[in-house]
Amino acid sequence: MAKRDYYEVLGVERAANEEAIRKAYRKLAMQYHPDRNPDDQGAEEKFKEATEAYEVLKDAQKRQAYDQFGHAGVSGQGFGGASPFGAEGIDLEEALRAFMRDFGFDSFFGGGPRRQARRPDRGGRDLRVRVKLTLEEVATGTTKQIRLRKKVDCGTCGGSGQRPGSSTKRCPTCGGSGEVRRVQRSILGQFVNVSVCPACHGEGVLVDDPCTACGGEGRVPGEESLNVKIPAGVSTGDYIPLRGQGEAGLRGGPPGDVMVVVEVEEHPVFERHKQDLFFEQPVAFSTLVLGGRVEVRGLEGAALVKVPPGTQSHQIFRLRGKGLPYLNSRRQGDLMVRLVAWSPPRTSREEAGLLERLAEIEGAKLPGPRRPA
Numbered sequence: 001m002a003k004r005d006y007y008e009v010l011g012v013e014r015a016a017n018e019e020a021i022r023k024a025y026r027k028l029a030m031q032y033h034p035d036r037n038p039d040d041q042g043a044e045e046k047f048k049e050a051t052e053a054y055e056v057l058k059d060a061q062k063r064q065a066y067d068q069f070g071h072a073g074v075s076g077q078g079f080g081g082a083s084p085f086g087a088e089g090i091d092l093e094e095a096l097r098a099f100m101r102d103f104g105f106d107s108f109f110g111g112g113p114r115r116q117a118r119r120p121d122r123g124g125r126d127l128r129v130r131v132k133l134t135l136e137e138v139a140t141g142t143t144k145q146i147r148l149r150k151k152v153d154c155g156t157c158g159g160s161g162q163r164p165g166s167s168t169k170r171c172p173t174c175g176g177s178g179e180v181r182r183v184q185r186s187i188l189g190q191f192v193n194v195s196v197c198p199a200c201h202g203e204g205v206l207v208d209d210p211c212t213a214c215g216g217e218g219r220v221p222g223e224e225s226l227n228v229k230i231p232a233g234v235s236t237g238d239y240i241p242l243r244g245q246g247e248a249g250l251r252g253g254p255p256g257d258v259m260v261v262v263e264v265e266e267h268p269v270f271e272r273h274k275q276d277l278f279f280e281q282p283v284a285f286s287t288l289v290l291g292g293r294v295e296v297r298g299l300e301g302a303a304l305v306k307v308p309p310g311t312q313s314h315q316i317f318r319l320r321g322k323g324l325p326y327l328n329s330r331r332q333g334d335l336m337v338r339l340v341a342w343s344p345p346r347t348s349r350e351e352a353g354l355l356e357r358l359a360e361i362e363g364a365k366l367p368g369p370r371r372p373a
């Protein structure tokens with residue numbers, strides 16, 4: 001999706017001063033803050049969008065780059081990384097941190113620590129899965145099926161943890177708000193301490209008639225298969241995040257994520273150096289001496305190496321663009337072939353005769369000893 005103009009996002013004029021920008025952002029951020037709009041994806045997007053716009057426009061240098069080059073000026077690509085966020089924009093955690101940094105607790109929660117927007121005490125675990133790829137799969141990109149053993153939402157209670165048909169009970173400790181406030185007095189004065197309700201763990205409700213299928217947890221052990229698209233050009237250690245595909249949360253809490261970590265297997269022939277591929281090709285001594293064409297096989301089909309006359313053994317030839325593709329790019333690495341003189345283990349009588357003849361006349365022309373290259 002194309003990004004909206006930052007001034008438009010904040011609803012300010014292009015000539016707006018710092019104070020006007022700050023005011024406009026604060027208003028939007030308060031309106032769309034995830035803590036005020038739980039489980040509202042639209043509000044979360046608006047909050048992120050406004051925060052991203054503010055993070056750029058509040059900074060004179062970034063604002064200038066944005067005015068001059070638009071989003072490209074602050075996308076972090078080619079302009080020295082003027083922006084802290086990637087091409088997809090700011091993520092929620094970054095946005096929440098930025099908002100806290102700029103406005104602090106006081107603007108929003110009257111002095112108490114803010115409630116966790118994601119409630120990690122109810123969130124599902126993140127999972128890591130390794131996928132093994134061959135070099136051939138790296139060259140073309142592929143789709144892999146992964147199996148996940150994880151806790152999934154309970155089908156009987158739909159994740160609520162409550163026995164179907166029974167009603168939930170509002171938590172008497174917090175009155176359903178999920179948090180408890182305590183007024184504390186200190187030498188600095190009086191302040192309100194807000195914390196997650198210990199009785200209901202922030203859920204606001206109590207399960208007093210638990211679902212028998214899941215024991216009230218709202219999730220049960222299960223298994224799931226997922227297809228993961230893996231782009232061409234990946235390397236060992238690269239990972240693909242699958243948001244929300246991890247373990248189910250406690251009683252309808254947010255699910256965790258899955259990190260698919262790539263592991264590229266060794267290839268029997270090709271040695272990989274980033275996107276270049278190296279290999280050795282044995283060739284006849286006569287080809288090196290006289291020159292000629294040698295057909296070699298890269299990962300994706302045949303290629304020809306032109307061998308000039310008088311080529312030494314172990315010389316490396318570079319075939320441009322016959323290596324692995326770069327990630328998210330049309331560029332490709334190179335194929336590097338080391339031609340190595342091959343000595344036949346057996347010779348026919350005719351070959352032996354010719355070689356003996358050759359040995360008699362070439363002996364005197366050999367170069368002297370040298371250090372290994």
Ligand SMILES: [Zn+2]
Pocket residue numbers: 154155156157158159160161162211212213214215216217218219
């Ligand atoms: Zn259940």
Ligand SMILES: [Zn+2]
Pocket residue numbers: 171172173174175176177178179197198199200201202203204205
């Ligand atoms: Zn409670």
